[in-house]
Amino acid sequence: MSEIRILIVVKDAETASAYVDAVTESGATCDVAHSFQEMSALATDRVYNGIVVDILTLVRCSKEEKVIAYEIINLFPVLRVKWEPRHKKIKLTPLEQSFSPDTDSALRFFIQTRCKAFPARSLRKEKRKLVNLNLLYCRDNRFLDGEACKSFTINISPTGVFLHTMEEFRVGETIWLRFLEFADQTPVEATVCWSQRWGVTRCVPGAGVKFESLTESQRQDVDRIVNL
Template sequence: MQPQILLAVADEERRLIYETFIKNERVICHTVSSLRDVANQAARQPYNAIFLDMPLMVKASRYEKSLVEDALHAMPNARLNIAAKTQKIRMLISWDDQDGAHTPEEHLRYCCEQLPKVAPICNRVPLNLNAVLSCSPDMTDAERTVCIDFSVGGCFLFCVNDEIALQSTVWIRLVALSDPTPIASTICWKREWGMTSEIPGVGVRFDVMTPQQQAEILSLCRGKLKK
């Protein structure tokens, strides 16, 4: 099966440069013009990697960036830019598991060697909710925090706790819910404090919750989407 790259770029001239680079490596390039389109397309079709134009990322809102967070943590990806004088492509590789790729060509070849994936569906809303986070089901040594991006399946929590590890189980109490039962959740990805200019924290998947909590969370998300 021929490798496929999902490319996001709005500018026409930049699109032509990127597409020529990708297609020269005999790779299928599917181009979209927004991060919302990236989230929608990556959830429908398997891709070997996602490439994002740097100016598109800079102009995107925090909410737009949140739409692609899960997809970018699920598969190889990179941010692309073009040198003004030489028109050569520069690449900022943001995929942790890339192995020894130092040039755009090497990283593209690396991506093509990976199995194509469909990104997890994520209908996030920019909803801030007070929360309590603990590594124990009885909520001992809990820390107060806040949800920043929210969905029926999980959320992004502000967190600077170095002891919380990837794929570990945590328990979350959402203060806004009438049912205070801690929600068993899994740490899917982590943004360390000081590593980027973005808010540090963890992306969590809700694993076990009560029917009442499910109904309330769905209602909160629907209410926010209608506004």
């Protein structure tokens, strides 16, 4: 059975040590990022099943770091926690308390249920753009009437997109995309690299797909959007 790997984001060293102990006791291995820039670098080079975020580190970071933080947080299961130095205890944020008031139980559930069910992944090394593009997807490149599904992108890179869908896809499955905003409506062949099911975690359900065919016009449209 593969290990569950968690990325902890926390600036303070004492707090980091407490979080590492708690995550390890809950059955996972972990790395620590002391800033959201470091989080981005680690999540690009390594694969993770989830992220534990210290809420004070998030609240006190710069606007630039918040952009990085929320972009990545939307792609992984996330547990937001805070450290109480006076009582030497980890506490849940109000959002997490609505699911479980007990920190130890919540952390174990987060790791053993939400993170275990989430396929470990890394961030793409290519530049990504958070943008919602309207698209149709289909398992047949003929796009027969009634077979295409309406969707939209969550983000796009030069090599692929993360698209919203409630359907479950197999890794390696081929689907076809048609972007409404593109001048060239030729169906784009794409391979499913990972799929996030609805209801398993609080992440956006969808599929990460890699472009297998782009016309020159479509490639220009992708590059223009990514570099806006």
